Amino acid sequence: MVLQGAEIERELALHPPPILVHAPATARRLDIPPFLDSYDLLELFAFALPARLAAPTPRGLAAALGLTPPHEDADAAALLPEIATKLLRALAETRNSAAGADAAAMAAQLKATINWAWADSVLAALGTPDAKPDRNAFRPWRRLPEWEDDAPPPPPASHGITATETRQRLAEILGEGSEQRPSQADYASAAAMAFQPREVEGEPRLVLAEAGTGTGKTLGYIAPASLWAERNGAPVWLSTYTRNLQRQLDQELARLYPDPEERRARVVLRKGRENYLCLLNLEEVQGQMTLKDSVLPLALAARWTTHTREGDILGGDFPGWMTEVFGVGVIGHLPDRRGECIRSACTHYRKCFVEHSIRRARHARLVVANHALVMVQAALGGGEDGKPLRYVFDEGHHIFDAADGAFSAAITGFETAELRRWLLGAEGGRSRAKGLQRRIEDLVEESGEDVTGPLLAALHAAQGLPGPFWQTRMAEGTGASNPTEAFLAAVRAQVLARAPEDDGQYGLEADVHPLNPEVEETGRLLDVALSALEDPLKKLCQALQSRIDHAPEELETSDRIKLETAIRGLERRGLMPLAAWRGMLKGMTVVPEPGTRPRMVDWFELTRREARDVDAGMRRHWLDPTIPFATDLAGPAHGLLITSATLRDRAPNADEEAAWRAAEARTGAGHLAMPAIRAAVPSPFDYQSQTRAFVVTDVDKSRTEQVASAMRALFLASGGGGLGLFTAIRRLREVARLIAPPLLAEGIPLYAQHVDAMDNSTLVDVFRAEEDSCLLGTDAMRDGVDVPGRSLRLLVYERVPWPRPTILHRERRIHLSGGYPKGYDDAEARHRLRQGFGRLIRRGEDKGVFVLLDPRAPSRLMAGLPVEPRRVTLKEAVAETEAFLREESTGGSAP
Incomplete structure (x- = not known):
């Protein structure tokens, strides 16, 4: 007999809570309300094996635990008790250890707070059925190591590597008895040419290598990259397009460094700050832990925090199913997605995952990054990681798109309101944004009027940026409260007037020219307002820098770090966007000659979400974003390998030379003085x-x-x-x-x-x-x-x-x-x-x-x-x- 919907619900009420995997998904599949009580094996897995990844299904858990994955649903159901037993045995192995004591304290706390279904089983497995609750179990930062600054690494050598050495390294990575793929070795030899010494400044060794699917290009470029890094004492940056690809590449590196500890020392994953768990956010969310629904996800996040390799909460070793099971209300607040990092002023600064990764990357052999981070750092002039000398760009056909996003600018409501929030802090609502004055108040007290004057002037000028509820005023067309909002309203009006059609559902665009008089006038007033903000921020930077320059011997290391952090933040969060915005506003009034090729492309935009206007503004992109890529990133480098399975376009009847020229245009190779070395290896598949x-x-x-x-x-x-x-x-x-x-x-x-x-x-x-x-x-x-x-x-x-x-x-x-x-x-x-x-x-x-x-x-x-x-x-x-x-x-x- 097959039960359905309400029948299943009634049957469940007659029995103890079931053991299952992924309670919300199971309830949806059975067409019943969400489970009020259950033994969800995902919870036990995340508690017993934190920072271990598994697909959130019975088959996924079985595979992660080394069990034979079941083929039929009935077999999967029968396997659930065995999965639970294996997880509890894993916990039992931590008895009489610090890790076991932490687990027992957390389980006891969960039992006392929310009567967690697995608590008694966990405590029994740990041999501590009478363990006392301890809220310190929720404070993982107490057990995290602090980073320490090392001496700057010595300058790298410039030794090249040969094709023979590269093939030998590839054979070592593959191991004895591995499938021999001649095309993979040929590809590795071609990739090695990107690691030869640079002979002329501004002329990097550039290799464009197309490797058909199945070639084994990942290990093919890891071989020469790792060899060069070891020989020359500097890291090679391996850049991919997505976070998912970063994880896949990191898994491939286990072939090179099978020992986890050695891999942690030699390989570092680098992403933007918004991808990492923020310890201060975790502490503050725990301080607001009033709802029972938030206790368990915070407990599992705390367990993960002491076991994670990188602290990467988005696409790393954090369970990606947590958001679906527990909702975004808790997990969504853990990373720093709004740029609220207060750097050295944070009480957890010396334990911060981001700061750890930055320092480890300086001494690593291989840094696994993504195109977005690499491009943004180049746009900022080097970033926190400095300027690497050697790059590998996997999925190199995406260089154009990645550069397009990094080397662009936008005067929008979101961008300008974000700057106001960074300067003034929270103006109501739920946020811990402290504002510039709070972040540098100790520096202000020690610096006197040289800092106080420009600081106060900047905070006053920040009132010219969009204030609270600016979106409502824009969407409803009510009165703008400052120059930025007036400009946004004028832009919105021009877009609505010029758009060819408007169904009210989707965003719209309009050309900048011919420029409506109201947009021109509000743009002029906005430029004045931005100038009034830019000038005091420049003076503030100069005053802070003078403290470093004039009496460096009187500064403690911690004070120097605070000053340098404040200056860097002012430049990147304030002065750089302000300069870009003012340049856009001035350029807006210059009417281009019809038919001429523009260097930059400007347009106005109205953004909608669910048929509601949520933003407006002006955007500027390079017509060809590979120009700044070549100038700011590729040109200063010593060597680059740009590789993909689809570098060239296979147009009908196109010759090989035309296909390669198209690849060079999409990757920026045509903008470099030294011609690229071309290589192509076909797929071995039939x-x-x-x-x-x-x-x-x-x-x-x-x-x-x-x-x-x-x-x-x-x-x-x-x-x-x-x-x-x-x-x-x-x-x-x-x-x-x-x-x-x-x-x-x-x-x-x-x-x-x-x-x-x-x-x-x-x-x-x-x-x-x-x-x-x-x-x-x-x-x-x-x-x-x-x-x-x-x-x-x-x-x-x-x-x-x-x-x-x-x-x-x-x-x-x-x-x-x-x-x-x-x-x-x-x-x-x-x-x-x-x-x-x-x-x-x-x-x-x-x-x-x-x-x-x-x-x-x-x-x-x-x-x-x-x-x-x-x-x-x-x-x-x-x-x-x-x-x-x-x-x-x-x-x-x-x-």
Whole structure:
């Protein structure tokens, strides 16, 4: 007998609380209200094995614990007690240790506070059934080590490495008996050329290397990078595009440094501050811990804090399912997402995870970063990590996009209001932002009028930035309270007047010229207001710097750190954006000559969320952002390897030289004095036998219901293992709503980005662990996701991923297309389709099906795919998908 909904709820009420995995997801699947009481194994896993990652499903937990993953739901249910037993045994192994004492104190506290379901079992496993509650268990900073400043590292040597040495290092990493891949060794030899000594200032050794999927490029570049770092005593920065890729790269480095302690010493992950747990936030959230619902997630976060390797709470070793299970109310406040870090004034400064990582990176061999951090640091003139000499840019086809974001500026309500909050602190509402005066008050007391005068002038001038409730005034068109709000209102009016159409739902853009008189006048007044803020901030910086310059012998080290931190914050949070904004406002009044190629592209923008105006302003981007990338980052470096599986565009009938020139244009290589070294290694996979590709001809992509029906039919035909890729979040959510119930009824769980409250890394972990699940996503799921095996055997694009038609894209289409704007769009779409196809086959035994649900897809876009798609009806695509993948699952061979 199969129970449903209310029947399940009544049956559960007659029995003790159940053991399960992921209570909210289980309740949704059973169509019952959320569990009031249960033994959730995710809670026990996070408590017993903090900082250990596992997909939040029975199969995921089984795999993480070394148990055989169950195939059927009944087997999974039967395995739950064994999982619980194994976790409790792991706790029992910590008896009579400091870690066990901490766990016992935390469990006793949870028992006393919320009567946690697992508390008695945990205490029994630890042999401490009568342990006393201790709130100190919630204060993990007491047990964290403090960082210490070391002497600056010596200057690096400039020894080169040979291809023979690189191949030998690669063989050592792979180990005896590993599969020999000649293409991987050839690729490593080519990558080694980026690590030769630089001969001329401003002319780095640059290698562009395209490595087909399956080449093994990650270990291929780790070999020369690690060899150079060891030989020359300086780190190599390995940059990827996403946090998920950073984690994958870090896992690959276990091949080079299998010992965890050595890997921690040799490898450092670097991300922006907003990715790390802020100890001060944790302490303050705990101080507000009044709701019982917040106790358990804070306890698990505290347990994690003393075990984490990097302190990375977004995409690191923090359980990504915590937000979905406990909500964003607690976890969302733990990282410093609003730039409220008070640096050396923080009581936890010497234990701060970010400060630890910065110092460790200076002495590491390999630093695993992401393009956004690397680019932003270059835009800031070096950043806290200094300027590395050697880089590897994996997923190098994204350099253009990453540079586009880093080397840009915006005068918006959010940006300007954020500066006001940084200067004035919290003006009501829930925030611990202390404002500039509170952050440097001890420096002010010791410096006298030289600091006090400009400080007070700056705080007064900050009133010209958007004040509390500025969004409401802007959306309702009520009176602006200062020059910035007046400018935003004028910009909003011009956008509404010039936009070709407005459905009231989505954001709008408008060209700056011709400029409305009201925008010109409010822009002039805003420039005056910003000047009144910029001048005292400059004087404040000069006054603080004079304290360092005039009496350095009288300064304690801690005082010097505080002064330098304050100066750096004023420059980066205040003076740099103010200079950019004033430059934009002055440039706004200069009317460009029609038809001329602009250096920068400016436009006005109105941002909406859920049909409500939430921001407005002016944006400025480089027409070609690889120019500042080449000038500020690549040019000063000594060597760079830029690599990807899709560096070149495979346009129909294009010659090799044209393909390489396009790659050089997208990576900035053409702006460097020394020509790039080119290398290409083909994929070893047999795509003709391992894949099938279809363009479906009878689905109306404009009708979401038809797209949903097609995707459901294809997912059922594959028996799961399907990844659906979308170009719009709204359509993704609607399709997820329509197909999740029928798929689940057939035993195929569906997960979706922007629907499930898990980070992308955790969603991919679940998709990988649950072999017959399906996943819906956008760009982040298309780029760099590594899911080998049957877990990904079907890829479905809902439509051709054309670039979004924006003003910025229009200008680039005109001026960067070489006189062929249509080809510019084609190249972007071809690249995205190739990237998606590349997710399908990750190993020699993989098989997969590629489907595009867009009858109007031009054949020229398919030139970049390794197989030529056939145009078929949906019925034919479903039948052939089922036949091909059934053959794969039963071990047959493709025709």
